Amino acid sequence: MTGYPVLTTTAFLPIIGAALILLFGSDRVARWIALGTTLGTFAASMPLYAGFDKASNALQFVESADWIPSLNITYGMGVDGISLPFIFLAALLTILCVGASWAAVQTRQREFYAALLVAETAMIGLFAASNLFLFFIFWELMLVPVFLLIGVWGGPGRVYAAVKFLIFTLSGSVLMLVGIIVIYRACGTLDFKALTLARASLQPREQAWLFAAFLAAFAVKVPMFPVHTWLPNAHTEAPTAGSVILAGILLKMGAYGFLRVSLPILPYGVHLFLKPMLVISAVAIVWGAYVTLVQTDVKRLIAFSSVSHMGFVTLGIFTLNRNGVEGAILQMVNHGIISAALFLCVGMIYERTHTREISDYGGVARIAPVYSTLLALFCLAAAGTPGLNSFVGEFLIIGGAFRTQAWLGAMAVWGVALGTAYLVWLFYRVAMGESNPALVGLKLELNAREMATLAPLALLTVCLGLYPDYVLSYVHAPVAQLLAAGVAP
Amino acid sequence: MNDLVMLIPELILSGMSLVLLLVARRIQRTRLAAAATVLAALAAALASIWILSQGRNIAFGGMLVLDGYSQFFKVLIAATLALAALLSVRSLEGIPHGEYHALLLLAATGMMLAVSANDLLSLYLSLELMTLCSYILVGIRVEIPTSNEAAIKYFLLGSFASALLIYGISLTYGVTGTTDFRAVASALSGHGPGTNVLLLVAIGSVAAGLAFKIAAVPLHSWAPDAYQGASTPVAAFLAAGSKSVGLAALGRVCLAAYGSEAQVLSVLLTGLAGLSIIVGSVIALSQTDMKRMLAYSSISHAGYALLGLIAGTSAGASATMTYAFFYVFMTLGAFGVVVALGDRGEKLEGYRGLAAQRPGTAVLMLVFLMSLTGIPPTAGFAAKFYVILSVVRAGHIALAVLAVACSVVSAFFYMRVAVLMYMNEADEPAPSRFPAPVFAALAVAALVTVIGGIAPGTLAAWAVSP
Numbered sequence: 001m002t003g004y005p006v007l008t009t010t011a012f013l014p015i016i017g018a019a020l021i022l023l024f025g026s027d028r029v030a031r032w033i034a035l036g037t038t039l040g041t042f043a044a045s046m047p048l049y050a051g052f053d054k055a056s057n058a059l060q061f062v063e064s065a066d067w068i069p070s071l072n073i074t075y076g077m078g079v080d081g082i083s084l085p086f087i088f089l090a091a092l093l094t095i096l097c098v099g100a101s102w103a104a105v106q107t108r109q110r111e112f113y114a115a116l117l118v119a120e121t122a123m124i125g126l127f128a129a130s131n132l133f134l135f136f137i138f139w140e141l142m143l144v145p146v147f148l149l150i151g152v153w154g155g156p157g158r159v160y161a162a163v164k165f166l167i168f169t170l171s172g173s174v175l176m177l178v179g180i181i182v183i184y185r186a187c188g189t190l191d192f193k194a195l196t197l198a199r200a201s202l203q204p205r206e207q208a209w210l211f212a213a214f215l216a217a218f219a220v221k222v223p224m225f226p227v228h229t230w231l232p233n234a235h236t237e238a239p240t241a242g243s244v245i246l247a248g249i250l251l252k253m254g255a256y257g258f259l260r261v262s263l264p265i266l267p268y269g270v271h272l273f274l275k276p277m278l279v280i281s282a283v284a285i286v287w288g289a290y291v292t293l294v295q296t297d298v299k300r301l302i303a304f305s306s307v308s309h310m311g312f313v314t315l316g317i318f319t320l321n322r323n324g325v326e327g328a329i330l331q332m333v334n335h336g337i338i339s340a341a342l343f344l345c346v347g348m349i350y351e352r353t354h355t356r357e358i359s360d361y362g363g364v365a366r367i368a369p370v371y372s373t374l375l376a377l378f379c380l381a382a383a384g385t386p387g388l389n390s391f392v393g394e395f396l397i398i399g400g401a402f403r404t405q406a407w408l409g410a411m412a413v414w415g416v417a418l419g420t421a422y423l424v425w426l427f428y429r430v431a432m433g434e435s436n437p438a439l440v441g442l443k444l445e446l447n448a449r450e451m452a453t454l455a456p457l458a459l460l461t462v463c464l465g466l467y468p469d470y471v472l473s474y475v476h477a478p479v480a481q482l483l484a485a486g487v488a489p
Numbered sequence: 490m491n492d493l494v495m496l497i498p499e500l501i502l503s504g505m506s507l508v509l510l511l512v513a514r515r516i517q518r519t520r521l522a523a524a525a526t527v528l529a530a531l532a533a534a535l536a537s538i539w540i541l542s543q544g545r546n547i548a549f550g551g552m553l554v555l556d557g558y559s560q561f562f563k564v565l566i567a568a569t570l571a572l573a574a575l576l577s578v579r580s581l582e583g584i585p586h587g588e589y590h591a592l593l594l595l596a597a598t599g600m601m602l603a604v605s606a607n608d609l610l611s612l613y614l615s616l617e618l619m620t621l622c623s624y625i626l627v628g629i630r631v632e633i634p635t636s637n638e639a640a641i642k643y644f645l646l647g648s649f650a651s652a653l654l655i656y657g658i659s660l661t662y663g664v665t666g667t668t669d670f671r672a673v674a675s676a677l678s679g680h681g682p683g684t685n686v687l688l689l690v691a692i693g694s695v696a697a698g699l700a701f702k703i704a705a706v707p708l709h710s711w712a713p714d715a716y717q718g719a720s721t722p723v724a725a726f727l728a729a730g731s732k733s734v735g736l737a738a739l740g741r742v743c744l745a746a747y748g749s750e751a752q753v754l755s756v757l758l759t760g761l762a763g764l765s766i767i768v769g770s771v772i773a774l775s776q777t778d779m780k781r782m783l784a785y786s787s788i789s790h791a792g793y794a795l796l797g798l799i800a801g802t803s804a805g806a807s808a809t810m811t812y813a814f815f816y817v818f819m820t821l822g823a824f825g826v827v828v829a830l831g832d833r834g835e836k837l838e839g840y841r842g843l844a845a846q847r848p849g850t851a852v853l854m855l856v857f858l859m860s861l862t863g864i865p866p867t868a869g870f871a872a873k874f875y876v877i878l879s880v881v882r883a884g885h886i887a888l889a890v891l892a893v894a895c896s897v898v899s900a901f902f903y904m905r906v907a908v909l910m911y912m913n914e915a916d917e918p919a920p921s922r923f924p925a926p927v928f929a930a931l932a933v934a935a936l937v938t939v940i941g942g943i944a945p946g947t948l949a950a951w952a953v954s955p
Contacts, residue, residue: 141866178886
């Protein structure tokens with residue numbers, strides 16, 4: 001153990017950076033402060049990986065302090081193998097967001113970087129929270145910065161997208177608030193660990209309602225099939241950094257909620273809702289893939305592909321077997337890396353061409369070979385090509401699905417096939433063929449800063465593809481405990 | 490202890506108001522009067538805390554009680570007065586400064602007496618002192634027609650509510666033969682709950698009279714007109730002060746006097762709270778005037794605050810106290826931004842593009858709006874958490890769901906201001922810099938709003954119900 005509270009430091013460094021920017025920063029230095037803060041945050045999180053005991057399924061780096069003593073609510077932080085990869089991802093992606101916004105954001109930079117850093121605190125804090133109250137605080141803290149990121153620095157339809165995002169997520173999360181309060185009344189505590197023991201005091205009927213209340217919050221964030229409609233607007237209109245945060249981390253918050261709250265605390269609710277969850281996951285995979293196929297806007301295409309890919313994640317979680325759940329967690333990480341990378345790629349070329357229509361591109365590979373190579377790598381990774389990271393996650397999930405219900409596995413395989421189709425076709429239309437005359441003469445090739453922004457993600461894509469144990473070794477122990485503790489009633 | 494010593498806070502306020510009246514003609518600069526008011530408020534707050542340290546006391550033959558509950562609200566009233574006085578330095582052109590501040594002080598005196606009242610009659614008299622001063626404050630901009638209209642509306646409806654209150658008091662006296670809270674409670678304990686029709690009418694009338702003060706639906710119709718017509722600091726003073734005092738009085742009457750009729754009270758309060766939350770948040774959606782929007786927002790907040798009293802427990806009353814406390818600061822903050830922006834602040838459209846012109850002011854407003862919506866980590870979230878917890882504990886889960894659903898509706902209109910500020914281009918020149926006292930008031934309100942959200946537990950220790 002190290003001498004300082006690692007999790008608290010990691011979580012709150014960014015917000016201190018945001019305060020510094022707002023109080024003292026000018027537009028000129030704001031991005032430098034932001035870069036320094038995100039790098040510092042990443043560095044501060046290093047002891048987590050060095051000192052983590054992978055064999056243990058308990059929360060580690062636990063911090064606890066009285067917060068609201070009269071209500072027995074504590075300030076509690078702690079990580080296990082499920083949350084740790086996401087803290088890494090959040091800390092990494094925010095650095096890349098600063099890199100991607102370096103030249104792209106020219107207006108009101110102070111507020112932009114402050115909002116980005118507040119969002120980073122919310123993301124890291126959410127994955128580090130060890131009780132439901134703190135979890136909810138960070139969950140909601142995410143709302144306003146992302147709302148501003150979309151609405152102020154986004155594309156032409158930004159205001160509509162931002163308001164839609166806000167109202168959708170808020171509607172879900174207020175029901176979660178009532179759920180939290182009901183749990184608190186019944187169990188007298190909000191600590192995740194204590195709740196797995198105290199869950200017996202929740203009646204089956206209560207559990208069913210509670211599952212529905214939490215589902216409202218989680219399903220909107222994932223997003224699951226009928227409530228995903230905010231996503232295409234938000235992802236498409238957001239600035240690149242906003243899309244990266246949304247696709248990379250925000251979508252994972254919902255799935256993480258299932259793993260952290262629904263499965264361990266509401267086993268009867270999970271049991272009751274199992275079939276519908278599996279069905280809408282399968283629908284999301286296939287339906288999302290078909291909708292993705294017909295998109296003509298690059299960003300919208302990637303946004304819709306998230307609906308399909310996150311369908312794999314929820315499918316994996318609700319198979320409730322080891323392969324499925326571990327695959328889901330791995331796939332959350334993979335999707336965080338790949339969709340972030342794809343949005344970065346799109347953002348970089350958009351800065352030069354100012355169009356998102358696929359038909360305006362073509363033959364980019366001749367003009368920008370390095371860019372096209374990276375784009376090909378990420379497209380193939382997203383399509384689940386063996387040797388790249390997504391393959392392992394999808395493979396595990398499909399394996400888990402076949403064990404539950406053969407037709408679920410079949411739907412998932414169908415989804416993979418469609419995924420290959422829309423991604424390879426996207427790459428074909430953008431990069432292959434004759435160069436679009438409008439593009440000739442533009443400097444499409446990446447500069448050093450942009451290559452440095454994409455390099456870590458490319459490296460992770462390959463490394464996790466060849467050696468997924470980098471992530472899986474962390475999740476074995478907590479997943480085993482999660483499933484052993486009796487997700488089935 | 491000497492009864493007069495127990496009244497030091499009130500004596501300080503009324504004394505300062507007399508001083509201001511005496512020298513009114515000589516006060517040319519508004520800042521001098523404001524400084525005197527702030528000073529008096531600070532002294533009254535300190536005196537209230539000192540009296541709290543003396544333990545619970547009954548003064549003036551049972552007319553007043555000094556306990557943790559009353560002193561909590563007295564400190565809150567002093568804070569309201571101080572912040573309202575600070576905000577007044579901006580918009581006081583053509584108004585007699587001395588008289589204006591003297592009226593503020595007198596109204597605050599009435600508020601402080603009301604939260605201490607231990608008898609229906611002392612409650613009525615002190616509330617009248619507060620309301621009479623408020624009528625004049627609303628209409629003090631004599632040359633402005635809307636201000637006069639607002640004052641007359643407020644006066645007529647207010648008189649009606651006062652009549653209801655005194656009617657309820659007289660009926661209570663008829664049933665029990667006393668007006669002292671404790672004596673009323675012990676006289677009622679003999680009756681079976683819900684059997685005496687006269688008593689039910691009495692409770693209904695008293696509750697209606699008090700619901701008027703907090704602008705709960707269906708006795709809310711004065712608030713939008715009064716807030717719009719009054720000068721903004723007065724509107725802020727009413728929204729914060731009148732509301733917290735009404736809640737305090739309602740809480741004490743429910744728990745101390747009519748506690749045996751908990752069932753009836755619970756139904757009554759559920760209706761008031763539910764209607765206020767729904768009507769307030771839905772009608773606020775269609776407002777284009779900032780002060781009217783804040784008026785409807787204050788109506789819905791009255792509903793949220795009432796949620797705590799439904800349970801009829803002391804924990805519930807503490808939740809309402811916490812709500813009132815945080816509400817005062819966030820609402821004063823929002824009104825403070827309106828004051829700071831001058832004429833531009835009164836129309837919703839005036840907020841267009843504010844973030845690009847005045848980033849600091851926009852961030853402050855964003856914090857207050859988040860708090861009013863109930864988004865963590867602001868005090869508004871902590872306040873909502875406490876009252877909803879109390880509702881759920883009382884078993885009214887449907888009401889809790891209704892309350893949070895309406896907070897999503899309220900997010901529409903609060904965040905519309907955020908959209909205007911951040912996501913639109915300005916079409917008016919940047920507002921002039923605002924004076925230091927206004928900035929001080931905004932800073933205090935913002936600090937309480939943020940710290941209250943991060944560490945709400947510190948306040949809970951003080952929020953002890955009677």
